[in-house]
Amino acid sequence: MKIIFWITLLLALWLNASFYPCSAETLIPVDPINIPISVSQYNDPILSTAPMRPPGPSEFGEPPDTVANPLEPSTSLYSTDPPIFMAQYGGVAQKEVSTTPSEPAKTGEPAETIADPLEPINRAFFQFNDRLYFWVLKPVASGYKAVVPEDLRIGVRNFFSNVATPIRLVNCLFQAKFKAAGNELIRFLLNTTLGLAGFLDPAKKELSIERQEEDFGQTLGLLGIGPAFYIEWPILGAFSFRDTFGFAGDLLLDPQTYLIPSIPLNLAIRSYDQVNDTSLKIGEYEDFKKAALDPYIAKRDAYHQNRQHKIKEK
């Protein structure tokens, strides 16, 4: 009896210690916000994109990296000086794992950047898409915007989004997100009826039930399939290799594919959807380009980060 008691107590202690960051984990400084620190990549000249730890308040402005001495017996191991410790650790670990520098982070986080073996082709298609936007899509969308009032355009966007419900609903189910699937179902039923075929969004307005952004690419990602590499498709834009299949899967789940079997008509309607959508966000791409030093890299990275974020959610 007593043995059971003590085992339980020890177990509880151990569990408890691993639940609270203040007990066991203070020994190994963990960046609570920027978790994806890859120790093996930290000092690597090519792969290091790992975030740096900030300096402690005591040495604000001092580069922690220059202070670090990997061989010095450290007093900062238990101190509140994580940057030095990280740098030391990085320095030592670098030597140990230098044979496999591309090894992903031990934290189990996905790689921070996406591979891009097709960069020259991708850049060419990026140029193409960029011109397509400025020369075709934007002028058309601007003209459309001048004629059609905003409320109606929002309604059209809602309508297309409502039609595409099966994509999100089925992928919620694929990902075992049953509550989200239920929300999508409620949204569809409510918005199709009360929301006048989906033009209005009473589910969000009145009940605060928001759209669940799930797609087949995320389902694949959740199954552990990595994005592989980046592809900039002409017209379609940013995709990873995985999400290209995801996109194909979504097309199979899209009622539009079956309701409008005529390919030219189908493409025309999809183009209209695109123009309508663009008319509601003219200026966003321009701002994005203005902020970027290399718009191609910025787009690729933003795409990758956003996809990883969506897969990780919930």
Next chain:
Amino acid sequence: MKLRYLFQILIYLSLIFFLFEVPVFAGEPKDQLKQTTDKVLSILGDPSLKGPNKNKERRELIFKAVDERFDWEEMARRSLARHWVQRTPEERREFVQLYRELLERVYMDKVEGYSWNKLFYESENIDGDYGNVKVKILTAKDQVIYVEYRFLKKGKNWLIYDFSVEGVSIVNNYRTQFNDIIMKSSYQELVKKLKAKATQN
């Protein structure tokens, strides 16, 4: 007998949980972020600052409000990542300044360009000197944008060292770009591009 042990275990458990409870400093980064945001919104809404001829004055006021909340050096350092180590103090100072100007322009475009209908402070997490605050923005066009601000505590102030929009961290995005430019050409080329950006806008 069994029941007594069970009770004992429960008591010990609750005692342990009680002892290891992390002290919670509630409200700090969120309140400070709210202060800054409210200040910016009040500048934007100020009727005496409306009009094209007041643009410059308004921008300067917003810059001032935003400046206090951001830790530019930290952001610049994280964005350069390992390339930061190789820079001389002068180069660092110059870089922080250029980076700050770039980000201020980005921020201004966001602030002036989009209509922030409503702002909701969704959650706040604090872990030692780190904190993050998630904000939900409802735009005038019925879109929802999630923004997450990451804070580092400097003295009494919680300063932003990164923020992400829809999961895209600005620091990560710039780090990828900077790294690509430096690896393909040089740090000098990066500075040249930053300067060109400054004159372009």
